[in-house]
Amino acid sequence: MADAPHVPSAAGPAWARWVGRFLARVVWDTHVTGAERVPRSGPVVLAANHVTLLDGPLLIGVAPRPLHILVKQEMFHGPVGVVLRAGGQIPVDRTMGRPALQAGLGVLRRGGAVGIFPEGTRGRGTAEQVRAGVAWLAVHGGAPVVPVAILGTRLTGESVRGLPPLRRDVHVEIGDPVDVAGEGLSRREAIDRAGRLVQAAMSELVVGAQRRTGVALPADDPRSTA
Numbered sequence: 001m002a003d004a005p006h007v008p009s010a011a012g013p014a015w016a017r018w019v020g021r022f023l024a025r026v027v028w029d030t031h032v033t034g035a036e037r038v039p040r041s042g043p044v045v046l047a048a049n050h051v052t053l054l055d056g057p058l059l060i061g062v063a064p065r066p067l068h069i070l071v072k073q074e075m076f077h078g079p080v081g082v083v084l085r086a087g088g089q090i091p092v093d094r095t096m097g098r099p100a101l102q103a104g105l106g107v108l109r110r111g112g113a114v115g116i117f118p119e120g121t122r123g124r125g126t127a128e129q130v131r132a133g134v135a136w137l138a139v140h141g142g143a144p145v146v147p148v149a150i151l152g153t154r155l156t157g158e159s160v161r162g163l164p165p166l167r168r169d170v171h172v173e174i175g176d177p178v179d180v181a182g183e184g185l186s187r188r189e190a191i192d193r194a195g196r197l198v199q200a201a202m203s204e205l206v207v208g209a210q211r212r213t214g215v216a217l218p219a220d221d222p223r224s225t226a
Contacts, residue, residue: 005099007106012088013066019087020061023054029167031213034174035064043108043141044177047134047198048148049125049206050117051218052160054170055150059115060087062172068107069115070100070133094120101133108141118198122160124221125150127202135180135194139187144177145194147202149209151217160222173209175201 024030038044046067048059060067066088073091076084084091090107092100104114114137118130127147138145152170154160164170178201182190210216 005102008088016087024061043143051125052154147175175205
């Protein structure tokens with residue numbers, strides 16, 4: 001019998017979000033729109049585009065609810081790993097992602113909020129492609145997906161591993177929840193449908209947010225030169 005997944009305590013994000021808020025509001029100047037669109041109770045998945053290391057802490061800091069984010073396992077080493085685990089974040093082994101998804105599902109089933117970067121890795125952040133994990137979580141957890149666009153954490157020519165200059169303007173735009181219930185469909189059909197809906201909602205939000213803020217995504221994709 002397989003071991004039950006470790007579901008992180010709700011206590012971690014309760015303090016970790018204050019660290020995120022300090023980074024978002026004091027270290028950088030983050031402008032947030034649409035926070036009222038996140039359901040205030042019940043399971044929910046926040047799905048954001050991903051361009052640099054700052055995106056995770058920033059999302060924790062600006063989300064209107066305590067958030068457990070799926071983070072690549074390689075980050076869970078040394079002092080950073082201690083902080084991530086204490087903050088209730090979920091390590092993802094990208095060769096075997098099911099344990100992380102099960103942990104996220106446990107959070108959703110107790111009515112919590114999960115954050116995920118469905119593109120799978122840091123890139124240009126266009127959300128042109130998303131992985132199936134976000135759809136799996138939403139369908140199995142009975143949760144709406146709220147798309148999030150993050151702009152300004154990396155500009156063209158800046159390192160994907162670096163941080164933006166202090167007090168840079170960063171923009172986070174939160175879109176309308178996407179209902180992925182898929183009533184009358186098989187589980188597989190519902191997941192496929194949910195993936196398409198989430199990708200379309202994220203891509204549309206990212207395009208619109210660039211137009212509304214005047215902040216463009218980086219033109220260079222670090223994955224193309226890796």
